[in-house]
Amino acid sequence: MPKLTLHGTAISPYTRRVIMTLYEMGVEDFVHIPVSPLTGGTKTPDFIKMQPFARIPVLEDNGSIIYESRTLMRYVADKYMDQGPNLLGDTLMERALVNQWIDIEGHTFSPPVMILVYERVFKPHLHKRPCDEERWKDGREKLSRVLDIYEKHLEGRDYLVGNSFSLADLTHLPFTELLPAAGAFDLIESRPNVCRWWARISSRNAWKRTQQVEPYEF
Amino acid sequence: MGGVTLYGHPQSPYVRRALMAFYEMGVQDFDFKVVSSSKGDTKTDEYLAMNPFAKMPLLDDNGQYLYESRAIMRYIAEKHAGESSSDLVGKDPLERALVNQWVDVEGHSVTEQVAVVVEENFLKKLMGTGEPDKDRADAAKEKLARLFDVYEKHLEGREYLVGGRFTLADLTHLPYTELLPHAGAAELISSRPNMSKWWERISSRPAWKKVQQLEAKLS
Numbered sequence: 472m473p474k475l476t477l478h479g480t481a482i483s484p485y486t487r488r489v490i491m492t493l494y495e496m497g498v499e500d501f502v503h504i505p506v507s508p509l510t511g512g513t514k515t516p517d518f519i520k521m522q523p524f525a526r527i528p529v530l531e532d533n534g535s536i537i538y539e540s541r542t543l544m545r546y547v548a549d550k551y552m553d554q555g556p557n558l559l560g561d562t563l564m565e566r567a568l569v570n571q572w573i574d575i576e577g578h579t580f581s582p583p584v585m586i587l588v589y590e591r592v593f594k595p596h597l598h599k600r601p602c603d604e605e606r607w608k609d610g611r612e613k614l615s616r617v618l619d620i621y622e623k624h625l626e627g628r629d630y631l632v633g634n635s636f637s638l639a640d641l642t643h644l645p646f647t648e649l650l651p652a653a654g655a656f657d658l659i660e661s662r663p664n665v666c667r668w669w670a671r672i673s674s675r676n677a678w679k680r681t682q683q684v685e686p687y688e689f
Numbered sequence: 690m691g692g693v694t695l696y697g698h699p700q701s702p703y704v705r706r707a708l709m710a711f712y713e714m715g716v717q718d719f720d721f722k723v724v725s726s727s728k729g730d731t732k733t734d735e736y737l738a739m740n741p742f743a744k745m746p747l748l749d750d751n752g753q754y755l756y757e758s759r760a761i762m763r764y765i766a767e768k769h770a771g772e773s774s775s776d777l778v779g780k781d782p783l784e785r786a787l788v789n790q791w792v793d794v795e796g797h798s799v800t801e802q803v804a805v806v807v808e809e810n811f812l813k814k815l816m817g818t819g820e821p822d823k824d825r826a827d828a829a830k831e832k833l834a835r836l837f838d839v840y841e842k843h844l845e846g847r848e849y850l851v852g853g854r855f856t857l858a859d860l861t862h863l864p865y866t867e868l869l870p871h872a873g874a875a876e877l878i879s880s881r882p883n884m885s886k887w888w889e890r891i892s893s894r895p896a897w898k899k900v901q902q903l904e905a906k907l908s
Contacts, residue, residue, distance in 0.1 A: 539794060546782060564750070564753055566764075
């Protein structure tokens with residue numbers, strides 16, 4: 472009986488972040504329960520007992536409960552370090568820079584992406600409400616300023632930190648995947664270094680497998 | 690240029706987070722360079738060459754630049770772990786994950802709402818940047834109340850968030866929570882006995898007092 476259980480629909484970018492890390496680290500032996508907040512799955516007493524903030528994803532590991540997708544990706548990379556690649560960073564400073572870019576992703580990169588996704592994807596398809604074009608344009612503007620910095624940083628670099636793929640890159644996969652549907656993938660395509668980086672990290676086998684768990688229809 | 694320099698303003702909650710890590714780990718040997726975003730210090734070519742996102746705090750460790758306050762606190766805690774009996778990070782993957790989990794809850798759920806309450810009920814008046822939006826503040830307070838209900842339950846029978854001792858999980862909450870009384874929202878904590886005791890415990894640490902006294906010391 473596998474001791475590892477991941478709760479959360481793979482439709483969620485947050486869950487995708489964790490599945491990607493599991494596959495990258497060569498962890499195949501886990502149970503996946505596709506709980507969805509959209510169908511009330513996160514509001515049941517059993518779920519709230521496990522995750523009192525009522526969010527997905529949640530990881531059950533041999534009786535311990537852990538949540539927050541970026542925590543889970545760090546945990547999987549940490550716990551399975553001996554059997555998989557080092558996604559955390561090779562030196563003390565490299566580890567710090569990986570953490571820095573994970574924070575940039577979480578606090579600076581993803582917020583405008585989430586605005587774009589909310590306005591162009593969630594509102595029309597889930598809430599049957601029209602996109603707020605002004606808010607969407609403002610999101611594009613904010614994301615453009617951020618991507619200008621990424622473009623400069625990625626000059627002469629294959630990855631955000633060091634010479635190999637790390638959690639710094641991985642953490643960007645799920646939200647960037649949604650940019651085409653949000654009408655903003657041109658912001659990636661028009662920046663050669665960012666475009667090259669995106670092509671490299673999104674063509675990883677583990678990412679292709681992650682996408683196949685619940686392919687997006689758009 | 691050798692040595693360790695932290696750039697920031699002593700009033701910034703993000704800078705205070707980094708400073709707390711330095712003081713908790715007993716690091717004496719660093720320079721603190723005051724920069725002010727309102728004066729444009731973080732937009733100069735020199736600063737942008739170090740942190741292109743134009744934010745504070747910024748760490749210069751012997752020519753290697755590091756930014757994002759939570760990345761800096763983790764770095765300082767890890768770098769000086771051998772010199773101190775304090776283990777702020779966690780002793781095994783599971784404990785490290787639980788510390789990270791609460792840092793993420795703070796960073797992605799709590800602080801966002803505290804920042805709204807502080808902006809509407811405190812900063813706008815202080816900086817003269819506009820009329821407070823009471824509805825926006827009230828909505829944020831309501832969200833905070835729901836989040837703090839979870840904290841209250843979690844802290845039942847616990848002195849700290851993780852591992853029975855002070856860790857980065859507690860530290861990361863200090864700077865923004867400190868501002869709640871200024872925003873007329875102290876009762877969010879004071880009405881919750883477990884949170885009150887936890888807050889009293891972590892905010893009375895000598896290192897936090899040192900952070901609070903830094904600005905007076907500098908002037």
